[in-house]
Amino acid sequence: MRTTTPTQDLVRGIWKENPVLVQLLGLCPALAVTNTVANSLAMGIATFFVLVGSSLLVSMFKKVIPHEVRISAYILIIATFVTIADLVLAAVVPLIHKELGAFIALIVVNCMILGRQEAFASKRPIGRSMLDAVGTGTGFMIAMLMMGTFREVLGNGSILGISLFGDGFEPWVIFILPPGGFLTLGFILLVFGWWQERKSESIRVRQWPHGVATPSREEAA
Amino acid sequence: MKELPQVADDPRAEPEPGGGPPGGPPQPPERPPTSSARLITTLATAGALAGLVIVLVFGWANPRIQAYRAMVLREAIQEVLHSPESVQTWYVVDGALSETPAAGADTITAEKVHLGMDGDGQPIGYAITGQEPGFQDFILVIFGYDPDAGRVLAMKVLESKETPGLGDKIYKDSAFVAGFEQAASPLEGVKIGAGTGSENEVDMITGATISSRTVIGIINHRIEALEPVLSSADPTASAASATGASGAPKPGESGS
Numbered sequence A: 001m002r003t004t005t006p007t008q009d010l011v012r013g014i015w016k017e018n019p020v021l022v023q024l025l026g027l028c029p030a031l032a033v034t035n036t037v038a039n040s041l042a043m044g045i046a047t048f049f050v051l052v053g054s055s056l057l058v059s060m061f062k063k064v065i066p067h068e069v070r071i072s073a074y075i076l077i078i079a080t081f082v083t084i085a086d087l088v089l090a091a092v093v094p095l096i097h098k099e100l101g102a103f104i105a106l107i108v109v110n111c112m113i114l115g116r117q118e119a120f121a122s123k124r125p126i127g128r129s130m131l132d133a134v135g136t137g138t139g140f141m142i143a144m145l146m147m148g149t150f151r152e153v154l155g156n157g158s159i160l161g162i163s164l165f166g167d168g169f170e171p172w173v174i175f176i177l178p179p180g181g182f183l184t185l186g187f188i189l190l191v192f193g194w195w196q197e198r199k200s201e202s203i204r205v206r207q208w209p210h211g212v213a214t215p216s217r218e219e220a221a
Numbered sequence B: 001m002k003e004l005p006q007v008a009d010d011p012r013a014e015p016e017p018g019g020g021p022p023g024g025p026p027q028p029p030e031r032p033p034t035s036s037a038r039l040i041t042t043l044a045t046a047g048a049l050a051g052l053v054i055v056l057v058f059g060w061a062n063p064r065i066q067a068y069r070a071m072v073l074r075e076a077i078q079e080v081l082h083s084p085e086s087v088q089t090w091y092v093v094d095g096a097l098s099e100t101p102a103a104g105a106d107t108i109t110a111e112k113v114h115l116g117m118d119g120d121g122q123p124i125g126y127a128i129t130g131q132e133p134g135f136q137d138f139i140l141v142i143f144g145y146d147p148d149a150g151r152v153l154a155m156k157v158l159e160s161k162e163t164p165g166l167g168d169k170i171y172k173d174s175a176f177v178a179g180f181e182q183a184a185s186p187l188e189g190v191k192i193g194a195g196t197g198s199e200n201e202v203d204m205i206t207g208a209t210i211s212s213r214t215v216i217g218i219i220n221h222r223i224e225a226l227e228p229v230l231s232s233a234d235p236t237a238s239a240a241s242a243t244g245a246s247g248a249p250k251p252g253e254s255g256s
Helices: A006-012 A027-031 A037-060 A065-090 A094-103 A105-109 A109-122 A128-158 A178-213 B003-009 B036-080 B174-178 B208-232 B235-239
Strands: B087-094 B096-098 B112-117 B123-131 B136-148 B151-157 B186-189 B201-203
Touching: A006 A128, A027 A037, A027 A094, A027 A105, A027 A128, A027 A178, A037 A065, A037 A094, A037 A105, A037 A109, A065 A094, A065 A109, A065 B036, A094 A105, A105 A109, A109 A128, A128 A178, A128 B151, B036 B123, B036 B136, B036 B151, B096 B208, B123 B151, B123 B208, B136 B208, B151 B174, B151 B208, B174 B201, B186 B208
Parallel strands: B186 B201
Antiparallel strands: B087 B096, B087 B112, B112 B123, B123 B136, B136 B151
16 A cells, blocks of 8 residues: 555645546536536535545445445445535525536536545545545635636636626637536646646756766656 | 466455555455345445435425525516515416315415505416426526406516526526516517517517527417416405415426
8 A cells, every 4th residue: 555644645636636637537517517616616615525524434434334335335425415415505505506406416426536435535544534535625626616717707707706807808608608618628638738747847857967877777757 | 476366356356556566565355255134234224324314404404495495486476576565376276266276286386376466456467487498408487467458567587597698698688588578468579670569579589599489488378378267367356355375385387
């Protein structure tokens, strides 16, 4: 088992292994409900709640859940949290609940959540699982907000419904329509990939002199 | 390489990351199969607990959800009947208005209309809901209708998932919404500028033809269906005996 420090568990999911931008998980809500910042935020919070709650329970009961039915048990736990989130949103913020529609219920099948249970929470102590869930949930929320901001600013000329550009701005409507989700995700992944490429390139360049000085050392390719 | 076939043969054995190659950390011990009774008990217990939690949360959330729906409907009735003094709910039973729903029908799903009265107890008109499929999903509309004058008083979209930026103009475009005020039944949708000035005409939205046509269609169909019921009813006579409408429930036609 790879050993990690608690800080690594927390930080990893936020940026370096961001569920949406790096692992490409949870794309269905990321494409479907990021047309406004408010929707992205509500979806991010709901997913965060489900992920943290499920990780806590799965980690607590990992010894009790028989190996053969673990996936069913995880789904049961996740579905319970999703139903709670669905009801609470409907009761507290009915307008946003109406906008998100079926996508709240579809959090159940978000691979990101089930993936964290199977890969992490079912094998690690409760504390570490919490850190991992908080990190991954935050990373998901960051990705959702990036997409939501980009799409609402271009597609509606506003942030959280507050108009930014005045009457002279003609909204780029396609960005709040479904194709805009794909375009936005594409652009963000492009920039993200280019940035990572550049970073690894610069690391290689910096290491090069050492590589020359000690040829026996394994090249960090 | 002895471990490798062993791993492949046993689907339950999970190699830990990095635990595969010889010399790495040891494989996890083989799990004995769990008895079926234990599997069933575990899942049944978990399911029962999950059900219990959901019931508790539902008990807390449902009154709030219903209150919100009732509030939305009440506000909508106020809006489409231009702020009536009082509102009565009438159920449509066998082609006639009735104070109580038909036997066996529940108050939420039964077909009904809301009659608004002004300060003198005179009827203003009926608030009627209706829904039909639009461009994306069902559009739920409520509108005020005065059967004596044969005119629509106002229209409001309660639920729609029409395309943002285009179809959602059926409730965001104030000119389109205002076009229904005092329009004569049956409504006729026309392109902007193409109208002849007839009182039946409602300007449709450029780029949202299907959505606007659906809204107009819902109103026409509902008036057509309810006209005989409403014109035969004498609301002023029965108004005295009516108990008045308290707590408007959810519009009956919406199945969601």
